[in-house]
Amino acid sequence: MKSNFNDKQIQILEVAEILFAEKGFDGTSIRNIAKLAKINIAMVSYYFGSKERLLESLIVYRTSDLKNQLENIVQEELEPIDKINKLIELYINRINSNRGIYRILHFEFTSKKREQNLQAFSELKKGNLKSLESIIEEGQKKGIFRKDVIIPLITPTILGTFFHFHMNKPFFENLLNLKTEDLYNNYIKTNLTKHIQQTIKALLIYES
Amino acid sequence: MKSNFNDKQIQILEVAEILFAEKGFDGTSIRNIAKLAKINIAMVSYYFGSKERLLESLIVYRTSDLKNQLENIVQEELEPIDKINKLIELYINRINSNRGIYRILHFEFTSKKREQNLQAFSELKKGNLKSLESIIEEGQKKGIFRKDVIIPLITPTILGTFFHFHMNKPFFENLLNLKTEDLYNNYIKTNLTKHIQQTIKALLIYES
DNA sequence: AACAAAACTAAACAAGCGTTTAATTTAAAC
DNA sequence: GTTTAAATTAAACGCTTGTTTAGTTTTGTT
Numbered sequence: 001m002k003s004n005f006n007d008k009q010i011q012i013l014e015v016a017e018i019l020f021a022e023k024g025f026d027g028t029s030i031r032n033i034a035k036l037a038k039i040n041i042a043m044v045s046y047y048f049g050s051k052e053r054l055l056e057s058l059i060v061y062r063t064s065d066l067k068n069q070l071e072n073i074v075q076e077e078l079e080p081i082d083k084i085n086k087l088i089e090l091y092i093n094r095i096n097s098n099r100g101i102y103r104i105l106h107f108e109f110t111s112k113k114r115e116q117n118l119q120a121f122s123e124l125k126k127g128n129l130k131s132l133e134s135i136i137e138e139g140q141k142k143g144i145f146r147k148d149v150i151i152p153l154i155t156p157t158i159l160g161t162f163f164h165f166h167m168n169k170p171f172f173e174n175l176l177n178l179k180t181e182d183l184y185n186n187y188i189k190t191n192l193t194k195h196i197q198q199t200i201k202a203l204l205i206y207e208s
Numbered sequence: 209m210k211s212n213f214n215d216k217q218i219q220i221l222e223v224a225e226i227l228f229a230e231k232g233f234d235g236t237s238i239r240n241i242a243k244l245a246k247i248n249i250a251m252v253s254y255y256f257g258s259k260e261r262l263l264e265s266l267i268v269y270r271t272s273d274l275k276n277q278l279e280n281i282v283q284e285e286l287e288p289i290d291k292i293n294k295l296i297e298l299y300i301n302r303i304n305s306n307r308g309i310y311r312i313l314h315f316e317f318t319s320k321k322r323e324q325n326l327q328a329f330s331e332l333k334k335g336n337l338k339s340l341e342s343i344i345e346e347g348q349k350k351g352i353f354r355k356d357v358i359i360p361l362i363t364p365t366i367l368g369t370f371f372h373f374h375m376n377k378p379f380f381e382n383l384l385n386l387k388t389e390d391l392y393n394n395y396i397k398t399n400l401t402k403h404i405q406q407t408i409k410a411l412l413i414y415e416s
Numbered sequence: 417a418a419c420a421a422a423a424c425t426a427a428a429c430a431a432g433c434g435t436t437t438a439a440t441t442t443a444a445a446c
Numbered sequence: 447g448t449t450t451a452a453a454t455t456a457a458a459c460g461c462t463t464g465t466t467t468a469g470t471t472t473t474g475t476t
Contacts, residue, residue: 164368
């Protein structure tokens with residue numbers, strides 16, 4: 001599928017992503033975007049109609065292929081627990097290398113204010129939940145996973161742990177001595193991912 | 209300890225809390241606050257100096273007694289796992305009944321922009337981590353808890369799960385059929401809290 | 417080369433922003 | 447009851463905001 005945006009629009013979208021993620025939607029002005037993208041301030045309205053619709057376009061631009069990647073994992077020939085681990089890895093990897101947009105989603109699409117845009121986003125989340133659900137049910141049928149877990153609450157545990165870590169980046173950089181960006185990223189890729197996998201595995205398998 | 213704020217200031221702080229939580233710091237104007245608090249727009253500058261310092265005052269006003277409550281739990285005569293459960297309950301309860309301020313902390317104190325205010329907030333978090341640490345080490349010495357957990361990552365799992373759930377409130381209201389505010393709150397108090405307790409217990413006790 | 421559509425620009429628009437000023441009302445102290 | 451300080455107000459300040467206008471340049475088509 002080809003992108004519906006031309007080069008200029010993509011240029012604007014990527015600058016907007018950086019600034020929205022950094023300063024928030026309300027904290028970013030069209031003049032900020034125009035300056036950094038080296039375009040005239042009228043171009044945003046010209047190409048996207050309004051600042052609000054620029055945000056919508058940005059969401060569409062960035063969240064269109066996660067669904068497929070998740071569904072692929074479900075189909076693979078793996079043990080349920082390995083699928084779960086792979087799913088967690090995919091989530092962390094994707095969000096971590098697209099921090100900007102997920103930070104924006106996290107920040108801007110929670111308030112009532114943007115409820116209309118929420119619809120498409122909500123559908124995406126429902127689809128993702130379906131994928132997780134089918135993996136866990138598979139594990140339950142095989143007798144590997146316990147049956148009293150609340151499946152919709154597993155996503156909050158996976159994503160919430162990552163987000164809370166990442167949102168408190170300065171705190172953990174200091175606490176864990178992650179002086180460089182590389183050290184920080186590496187900690188996420190290894191320790192944090194493993195912690196989440198370990199947590200979810202324990203939750204799914206442990207019998208009290 | 210008596211509060212340093214007079215009635216009028218508290219009135220302003222509480223309105224600011226509602227609006228900052230709802231619309232964000234940048235999304236809220238002093239005129240919004242003044243109108244809802246039924247005061248003159250000059251009163252904010254008069255009492256707090258600036259909008260930025262109003263936010264600082266709000267943090268101070270709301271986060272001053274969590275530390276003690278946590279330290280009390282550590283001291284109690286309970287099994288480590290019960291202390292953990294109690295700590296989780298305290299966190300959820302407190303945050304849930306002070307949603308506004310924690311939402312603001314979550315949103316506004318992550319960007320580099322407000323790094324100076326971050327200092328006091330960071331100290332608070334370090335203290336809270338110390339409390340958690342001493343409980344877990346107690347459990348490890350007793351041979352109840354496994355020793356390869358990364359303690360600083362447990363807080364992100366507890367708080368992150370709750371936040372992610374709460375930040376996606378409209379989604380979960382719809383998904384879990386929580387039509388009224390009461391149903392939603394009750395779900396947090398019972399199912400979500402239990403899910404988190406179950407998760408952390410499994411993580412701390414399960415041997416692979 | 418002539419034309420039309422698309423891309424782009426500088427300037428202006430009204431509205432809202434945080435903050436300050438200067439004047440007035442209220443409260444407290446003596 | 448007079449004086450002094452604190453609380454409160456309406457108005458104005460200069461600045462930034464998102465968007466629109468009207469005009470110019472660039473591009474593509476015949």
